[in-house]
Amino acid sequence: MTASEELEIDVHLLRASNLRTTSIGYKAFERLLLNGRLSSDSLGSDYTLFVNFTKVLDHLQLEYQFITGGLALKENAKENYRQNVMLRRHQPVKIYRTNERQRVGKDEPEENKIGWCDRKLSDTNT
Template structure:
């Protein structure tokens, strides 16, 4: 992977994260992409913020794994992200439901109007 491709992938990941550019999470994601690992102390020792950061990584489908007191990108995480998230895949056509056709449907006895037949209501009232 060339450096320009890697920068393109990094920019796409940062944009997909939807983090504010001034937030600690954005800077942590930049550091993770640059170095490949991130210590849990990057968030001031607050482990709950670190766990919330991993939720962002799961949301953008960036593959990582935990190591003691840190997390680390998997070796081919950027390539996998590029294949799964950045490549254009045309959508499969959605099958539209057929329009209702009154003549094609089966109307068993509903369209038969016989004047000589009294029907069940008239027989019950007698």
């Protein structure tokens, strides 16, 4: 993988994360993409930030592993992300529509048959 491809993947990941550029998580995500590892202390002393950060990685389908004191990207995580997310071609959804008028009810009413409204009105009149 060339440096330009890796930069393209990094930019795509940062945009797809929907993190604010001024947030601690964004800065930590940049460090993770640059170095390949991230210590849990870099997100601050609050462990819930670290857990929420791993949820972002799960949402992005980026492969990582826990190491002592933090986490690290797996060896081919960026290449797998590129193949599975960036280059995936979506199948177009075919919508079949006919020019015929679609019925809303069960069947078309018959001329000689009494409908439920007529039956109800005839019950109240007697």
